[in-house]
Amino acid sequence: MSTLRTVIEAHRLIICVGAGGVGKTTVAASLALQAARLGRKVLVLTIDPARRLANSLGLSRFGNEPVRIEHPELRGELWAMMLDPHQTFHDLIERVSPDSTTAQRIFHNRVFVAIADSIAGSQDYMATEMLYDVVTSGRYDLVVLDTPPAKNALDFLDAPGRLARFTDQRIMKWFLAPYEEPRGFGRLLMGTSAVVFRLLGHIFGREFLGELSEFFQAFRDLYDGFRERSEAVIALFSDPDTRFIVVTAPTASGVETARFFLGELRARGMPCAGVAVNQRHLVGEEPPDAEQVLGPLAASLAGDLAPHTAEALVARLGAADRRLRELSALEARRLQVVRQAMSPGQEMWQARRQLREVHDVEALLVVGAQLLGP
Amino acid sequence: MPLSDLLDAQLVLVTGKGGTGKSTVAAAIGRRSAQAGRRTLVVEVDAVQSAMPGLLGRTPEFRPRPVGPRLAVANVTWVEALEDWLDRAIHVQRIARLILRNNLVRLFLDATPGVREIVVLSRIVAWCDEFDQVVVDMPASGHAVAYLEVPWVALRLLKTGPIHDEAERLVRRFADPGTRPLIVALPEEMVVNETLELRGQLAEKAPALAPPAVLLNQASMPSLSDDERILLERLAEAVDDDGPAAELVTAGLWEAELEAATARALARIEGAGLPVVAVPRVGALGGFGGGAEAVVLQLARALSREARAEDDAGGGR
Numbered sequence: 001m002s003t004l005r006t007v008i009e010a011h012r013l014i015i016c017v018g019a020g021g022v023g024k025t026t027v028a029a030s031l032a033l034q035a036a037r038l039g040r041k042v043l044v045l046t047i048d049p050a051r052r053l054a055n056s057l058g059l060s061r062f063g064n065e066p067v068r069i070e071h072p073e074l075r076g077e078l079w080a081m082m083l084d085p086h087q088t089f090h091d092l093i094e095r096v097s098p099d100s101t102t103a104q105r106i107f108h109n110r111v112f113v114a115i116a117d118s119i120a121g122s123q124d125y126m127a128t129e130m131l132y133d134v135v136t137s138g139r140y141d142l143v144v145l146d147t148p149p150a151k152n153a154l155d156f157l158d159a160p161g162r163l164a165r166f167t168d169q170r171i172m173k174w175f176l177a178p179y180e181e182p183r184g185f186g187r188l189l190m191g192t193s194a195v196v197f198r199l200l201g202h203i204f205g206r207e208f209l210g211e212l213s214e215f216f217q218a219f220r221d222l223y224d225g226f227r228e229r230s231e232a233v234i235a236l237f238s239d240p241d242t243r244f245i246v247v248t249a250p251t252a253s254g255v256e257t258a259r260f261f262l263g264e265l266r267a268r269g270m271p272c273a274g275v276a277v278n279q280r281h282l283v284g285e286e287p288p289d290a291e292q293v294l295g296p297l298a299a300s301l302a303g304d305l306a307p308h309t310a311e312a313l314v315a316r317l318g319a320a321d322r323r324l325r326e327l328s329a330l331e332a333r334r335l336q337v338v339r340q341a342m343s344p345g346q347e348m349w350q351a352r353r354q355l356r357e358v359h360d361v362e363a364l365l366v367v368g369a370q371l372l373g374p
Numbered sequence: 375m376p377l378s379d380l381l382d383a384q385l386v387l388v389t390g391k392g393g394t395g396k397s398t399v400a401a402a403i404g405r406r407s408a409q410a411g412r413r414t415l416v417v418e419v420d421a422v423q424s425a426m427p428g429l430l431g432r433t434p435e436f437r438p439r440p441v442g443p444r445l446a447v448a449n450v451t452w453v454e455a456l457e458d459w460l461d462r463a464i465h466v467q468r469i470a471r472l473i474l475r476n477n478l479v480r481l482f483l484d485a486t487p488g489v490r491e492i493v494v495l496s497r498i499v500a501w502c503d504e505f506d507q508v509v510v511d512m513p514a515s516g517h518a519v520a521y522l523e524v525p526w527v528a529l530r531l532l533k534t535g536p537i538h539d540e541a542e543r544l545v546r547r548f549a550d551p552g553t554r555p556l557i558v559a560l561p562e563e564m565v566v567n568e569t570l571e572l573r574g575q576l577a578e579k580a581p582a583l584a585p586p587a588v589l590l591n592q593a594s595m596p597s598l599s600d601d602e603r604i605l606l607e608r609l610a611e612a613v614d615d616d617g618p619a620a621e622l623v624t625a626g627l628w629e630a631e632l633e634a635a636t637a638r639a640l641a642r643i644e645g646a647g648l649p650v651v652a653v654p655r656v657g658a659l660g661g662f663g664g665g666a667e668a669v670v671l672q673l674a675r676a677l678s679r680e681a682r683a684e685d686d687a688g689g690g691r
Contacts, residue, residue, distance in 0.1 A: 309599070
């Protein structure tokens with residue numbers, strides 16, 4: 001059995017996955033903060049978090065530069081970085097390009113310009129790209145990754161292979177073949193290739209097809225670089241020093257996604273330490289009698305207020321508490337379903353729903369302390 | 375806001391930050407329209423994990439399947455959408471169609487930016503001819519923009535051909551007043567931030583689309599008097615951190631905070647010039663345990679109530 005403390009003390013990479021809106025960023029930042037409290041040198045890597053959380057961590061702007069977060073409780077170091085997917089894509093192409101002419105050809109291609117901003121899922125891919133760099137740099141004892149909100153839960157796990165597939169040699173060879181004929185495109189096309197080309201020309205228009213093929217041609221030279229990278233990232237996902245943590249809120253949809261992730265991680269052989277439950281509503285064992293517990297105190301504090309304020313409020317608090325208890329019981333039932341989907345050795349950790357939204361270091365420390373437990 | 379206009383729109387594009395209840399709201403709008411007598415389709419966009427079995431009681435397939443009187447559900451998976459588009463838009467011989475279904479050609483089409491979005495959107499828009507209303511459960515915020523902007527990107531890149539023509543048809547449909555984007559939000563600061571950012575992105579990337587309306591889901595309407603609020607604060611100061619008294623006060627503070635957060639969210643969204651309708655929380659905190667399908671029914675009723683109240687207010691003026 002592993003406590004969450006040993007998980008953050010013993011590993012080099014922690015990847016937080018889960019549905020959107022469950023507090024992945026909060027959990028990732030809290031765990032990073034706790035690891036830095038325990039003396040480790042930690043980087044939390046996040047993608048477009050809520051602005052106030054970013055501000056509270058000192059990340060007022062985008063950019064691929066780590067920023068150090070200072071706090072008296074930190075024995076180690078905490079660094080945070082907010083990913084700029086566009087810049088990362090740019091850097092990646094420069095790095096895998098055999099020469100600067102190839103890179104420039106890609107940057108000026110209209111197809112590239114169109115997809116660089118909008119290629120769906122590129123955030124996921126860029127996150128894995130950046131991840132590889134920071135983990136292998138040796139600058140940090142631990143990297144905590146807050147995965148980007150994905151359209152589909154699996155986008156992130158499948159991201160490393162995507163660009164490599166995009167530049168698959170088979171497409172390249174087949175598609176570029178006519179361009180490598182000495183007499184050029186459209187001259188002496190034979191057989192299937194010719195029919196296919198006429199059809200694609202019909203669908204896309206000849207002009208665009210030319211540009212598209214130029215784009216593929218430029219990318220062809222990058223294929224080996226992409227493939228090596230994606231293989232390295234996939235290896236990183238299953239490394240013994242890596243742990244996934246499934247983050248969830250005790251909501252119906254959050255719990256559903258958490259179960260799904262537990263299954264997918266298991267199927268892919270990716271090591272998952274357990275489930276971190278955020279925003280949990282917790283109550284005491286016995287329902288309190290509002291009048292008995294608060295009646296006299298409320299009356300003594302309401303002397304200057306409108307008549308019956310104390311009675312009315314105490315009754316309301318009783319009702320509010322009953323609603324809270326119903327919610328808490330419903331959450332417990334939902335989490336029971338998640339427990340059933342967990343493997344032996346996996347744990348569940350919980351942090352309470354905070355009264356106010358979590359967007360400063362103090363609040364993150366509270367969440368982290370609750371997750372780690374006594 | 376003109377909620378009934380929005381609810382009656384022919385094509386409703388529902389998006390918003392993950393976890394806000396997009397799918398539930400899409401299902402509820404569809405349910406309400408069907409109850410009001412319109413043939414309605416609720417459609418998911420290439421969903422790997424459909425939310426509809428829990429919400430409407432059936433796992434959607436590519437073709438619309440009924441889930442009640444006048445109500446159908448579908449999930450536009452992209453491979454089927456491509457086949458379907460080739461059949462509808464490309465008038466070629468069977469042999470050519472077979473070639474286009476070749477695995478390598480498929481791989482190429484998958485790798486070509488924009489094809490996926492165009493064929494999926496094309497299928498959805500084509501259903502507008504068969505149904506009185508199509509409610510689309512779009513991907514979350516940024517991913518929805520990445521989808522909706524594709525027709526404009528395609529028009530910049532392609533001058534002729536079936537994809538160009540399809541993009542033109544999509545832009546025309548998006549520009550039609552019968553197409554209405556709806557952002558689902560929650561009374562939480564981060565969610566409101568993302569909602570306002572999303573409005574800006576849509577205006578920039580999908581310029582012909584009507585400005586979005588906002589549905590503030592899980593809203594808590596004010597219920598405490600000023601004096602009750604003052605007393606609650608005094609109690610919070612006076613009780614210990616743990617124990618039954620703390621639990622009661624925390625329950626009260628928690629509900630008071632939800633009310634305050636709702637007021638802040640409404641002020642910010644209205645302040646940004648977006649039409650907004652608040653729909654009260656119908657889930658567990660209101661003491662509700664009937665499951666997702668029941669939440670959809672209740673949300674559908676709440677939407678009808680809001681729309682009627684609005685009509686009455688409008689008629690009185």
